[in-house]
Amino acid sequence: MTAPSTAPAPPTSPRRGSRWIEQWDPEDEAAWQAGGEKIARRNLLFSVVSEHIGFSIWTMWSVLVLFMGPEYGLTPADKFLLTSVVTLVGAVVRVPYTFAVAIFGGRNWTIISAGLLLVPTIAAFAVMKPGTSFDTFLLVGLLAGIGGGNFASSMTNINAFFPLRKKGWALGLNAGGGNIGVPVIQLVTLAIIGAGGGPRVLLGIYIPLIFVAAALAALCMDNLATVKNDTGAAKDAAKDAHTWIMSFLYVGTFGSFIGYSFAFGQVLTTQFGRTPLQAAYLTFIGPLLGSLIRPLGGWLADRYGGARISLYNYVGMAAATAVLVWASMQKSLGLFVAVFVVLFVLSGLGNGSTFKMIPGIFQAKAVALGLEGEAAASYGRRLSGASMGLIGAVGALGGVAINLAFRQSFLSYGSGTGAFVAFLAFYAACFAVTWAVYLRRPAGRITASGGTSEAKSQLSYAKV
Structure with a gap:
């Protein structure tokens, strides 16, 4: 524990301006209680x-295609390919968005990234009409992908504000509040379709919200x-094996959530013959519950260990x-709709538990290095x-894979059954990796280089 600071929000630098906090140590309990938590x-x-x-703009094409x-x-x-392109760009831009926080500042980049959402929204408003070429829709879909980057910069920023003991709850709430943009835009779409409105009405609603x-x-x-x-830090994170292991596991949770969010409505209309209005009545339920339960996944991980909660969660998803x-x-x-909703809930729960593991893993590695306290x-x-940023980007790529798997399954078999068989095998692999790397005993102790060495005392990751 570091020595208590004299003020929870130290004086700011005139050079930087009034919205910069020059010193911040969330592990300093005295400063945290004195006002740091409020900030x-x-x-x-x-x-x-x-x-x-940002999530709403990123996923708007999941409802625009309806x-x-x-x-x-x-x-x-064509529609599955379109949503795959949107998801792909949202995954790729998460990497630069992560590091933009350090370059511009969390507040400043939040302003910039929010303003950038006007570009895909206004572009979609301009082209959304019959007669527009498929290539044009693909191009505008590429622009909408930038909304997916907001997640990475937001999570990186909030991670720095909270102490380790509260990261699961804070990151889960932050991500869950963003994820809930998916069902909200679907609910708004349902209201617009029910009222006889068109896609431009939906886009017109969100343009002023971006300014807000x-x-x-x-x-x-x-x-x-x-x-x-x-x-x-980026280079060190990229070299660490746990970054890529957690990326793989996050594909199973967030990749499922975002991929199913884009694809669910299209599966209902294509495989089960539902009209856009009938599909809209059903598609919002799963993403809504999955978003709301994400903070619970983080809280359970704080209490019982993210690895353990994630392991059980993969069993449920399979x-x-x-x-x-x-x-x-x-x-x-x-039955299909009911179980799909359950799958959404489990993906949301797993989102919270897997993301909580990340700071815990690197904190455990710091201990393995012999570091203590603030160091x-x-x-x-x-x-x-x-x-x-890397984990979030790879995780979002899972959404691309899900939409491409559905596309191929419908082309080959006329239904989504083949895709679901592939997803089942992947969840089994996630279970095996979680158990083997983070829960299996006995195991080697983690070393500073990211590898393992044989030791009598084991550094357990069960509670990360």
């Missing part, structure tokens, strides 16, 4: 607002001067997917913040 919670709240709008009837001339395969998110970030958020631009295979083969719409906490924050 952290305020930044968390308005980070959620901006990330929520408006695109026969007059648009697009096949189901940017303004709130400017007025209510802070930059942390202690989060320096550190390219060395079981639910097995039932989906049967429901798909039997063409049982009621250990600083090491953990440095590498976990850098790794989150």
Whole structure:
């Protein structure tokens, strides 16, 4: 434990301006209680607002394709390809968005990233009409992908504000508040379709909301001067085996959540013959529950260990997917929808538990290096913040794989059954990796280089 600071929010530098906090140590309990927690919670709240709008813009094509009837001339395969492109860009931009926080400051980048959302929204408003070429829709879909980057910068920023003991809850709430943008935009779409409106109405609603998110970030958020631009952290995180192991596991949770969010409505209309309005009545339920439960996944990980919660969660996801295979083969719409909702819930729970593991793993590595107190906490924050962008990006690529798997399954078999069989095998692999790397005993002790060495005392990751 470091010595208590004299003030929870130390004097700011005139050079940087009034919205910069020059010193920040969330592990300092005295400063945290004296006002640090209030500052952290305020930044968390308005980070959620901006990330929520970002998720909504990123996933808007999952509902826009429901408006695109026969007059648009697009096949189901075209629509799955379109949503795959949107997901792909959202995954790739997460890497630079992660490091933008250190370059511009968390508050400043939140303002910029929120403002950038105007580009894909206005572009979609301009082209959303029959007669527009498929290539044009693909190009505008590429622009919408930038909304997916807001998650990475937001998580990196909030990770720096909270102490390790509260990261699971804080990161889960931050991500869950963003994820809930998926069902919200689907609910808004449901209301618009029900009222006889078109896609431009939906886009027109979100344009002023983007301005609101940017303004709130400017007025209510802070930059942390202690989060320096550190390219060395990115290199160190990329070299660490746990970054890529956690990326693989995050594909199973967040990749599932975002991939199913894009694909669920299209599966209902293509495989089960639902109209866009009938599909919209059902598609929002799973993402809504999956988003709401993500903070619970983080809280459970704080209490019982992220590795243990993630392991059980993969068992549940595999079981639910097995039932989906049967429901798909039997063409049982009621069972299919019910179990799909369960799968969404489990993906949200796993999102919280797997992401909580990241700071815990790097904190444990700091201890293995012999670091203590603020030195250990600083090491953990440095590498976990850098790794989150990479892990988030790879995880989002799982959404691309899911949409491409559905596309191929419908082209080959006329249904999504083949895709679900592949997902079942992947969840089994996630279970095996979680058990083998983080829960299996006895095991080697983690070393500073990221490898393992034989030792009598084992550094357990069961509670990370």
